[in-house]
Amino acid sequence: MATTTPERTTGTPRPIGHQTSPIGVAGAIARWVALTIGTLLFLVPFYLVVRNALSSEADITAPEWTLFPSRLHWENVGELFSDQEVPMARALWNSAVVGVLGTTGQLLLASMAGYGLARIPHRHANKVFYLIVATLMIPSAVTFIPSFVLVSSLGWVSSLRGLIIPGLFSGFAAFLFRQYFLNFPRELEEAARVDGLGYWRTFWLIVVPNSLPFFAALAAITFIGNWNSFLWPLVIGQDSSSWTVQVALSTFITAQTINIHELFMAAAVSILPLVLIFVFLQRYLVRGVTETGIKG
């Protein structure tokens, strides 16, 4: 039985996972059981958001657990947005502005810097590159105190400027763009150069249009990061007019002034844009995760 010679195995080598032996069948069943249990566990929190958002307060706090609310309370949506105590519409708007401007600005600045470093020869290119790489060593979260010091002396506390601008200069994004543009096919750019295009027009007319999947991947992951970020908006949003969705939700988790169903409706509204991105841009998101994760 200890043979390892190819002759003893019958037929051509087959890919793993094709077995039809009893052990293979048992393995397949175990896999499906594990996947089903995992799926249920992973979906329960989402189900809870929807269930609680559309329940009456009595349904949620009833001593007996109910799988579904007695009826779907769609009026909870209107209740949330008409509640004067809870600035949810304003918070959603702030988050949208921060997400869109923050993502656009960060990609614009980082892609230009990355392209310049990858393609334009310059005697200071290495120095600038080291300046960027050095910031990658610094753990991002511990910089919130120094950044707060700067932003407060600029008078940007509780403002959208304070929320957006300090986050625009991502050394990591510039680094990723530089690596990406180093591998961009030179032939395309050379053809553009022959046609008389300078760096500026080569970049915008040739390089960017041919790199849209990469931009989309970083945009998806950056937008989600911006939308979900909490520590910096918490530090900056000292006035409720500058709260993002996350800060507003966090404030009301501990406040007694809001009903549970209203809070869950707010949570449901806050994850809706991301679920849409997720459904329609998942391909780019997966690419974004592998690009940023592995190289990070």
Added chain:
Amino acid sequence: MSTVAESSAAESRASAAGRPARKGIRGTNLAFWIFVGPFTLGLLIFAYVPIVWSLFLSFFDARNTVTPTDFVGLQNYVDMLTDPDFLSSMVTFTVFAIFIVPLTFALSLALALLVNQVRVARAFFRSVFFLPTACSYVVASLIWKLSIFNGVRFGLANTVLGWFGIENIAWLSTVDPPWYWIPLVTVRLWLQLGFYMILFIAGLQRIPTELYEAAYVDGAKPGWQIFRFITFPQLRATSVAVLILNLIAAYQAFDEFYNLVGNVNYARPPLVYLYGVSLGSIQDLGRGSAGALILAVIIMIVTLVQSRIFGFGKAE
């Protein structure tokens, strides 16, 4: 007009011709700064200035001010390193890391293997496990705190335990036994397993099929043997990346601790403590800065040591 700067070789060639050359070099110089300048300027202002300023503050008594005058030398560092609350926040982090790092590693790898082996509905399962990435720590904490682990009868966890006749447990406020770790660890697992699973799936798909075919031909048994001798060694680079990313992320845990248990002394990781010191009722930016720099140095050392141990960046 097409000489607007290409390579340095082209420039030196053109320099013999006089005028076009100067235009070329100036053009390159200008182009470089148009592309790189705005980003570099911003990086200097918003990354380097704060760090230098923070270093400066850490040597001063900087309570409620960002322009202190009272130089205290290393006193802020001494204060932080002898502060029992700061040290206990390090202990909290360590306990958290002991739970979260191995669990995340094993479970995300297991999910990746499961999803990768299944033939039907693979995209569906991948999406399900990846979906929590779309959720913020705040929303997840809200679900965990108010609907699953709220400690009263209508909480999901207590409802399930009730089926087995177990009394209600006050999950987030019970210190002995430390039940609060269950919500704290599970919320992070739910949020980040999908992210690391994607990294492992990408790693699995880079393993050449010939290796499996060769192993099969050599009589290796599918299952543990294949995993032990082919799959796992081939995932080395991914595994190291997952471990390092995961540990750095755990060091910087803030959102779920802040929202689930708040600023309490029994479960307060370093960032929550530093937030309280520097932005609480007394804004002690001197000690806060000192603590942040100590933490940054520790994270950098741990990352470097870990990279050295695992030989990150070496040829595979």
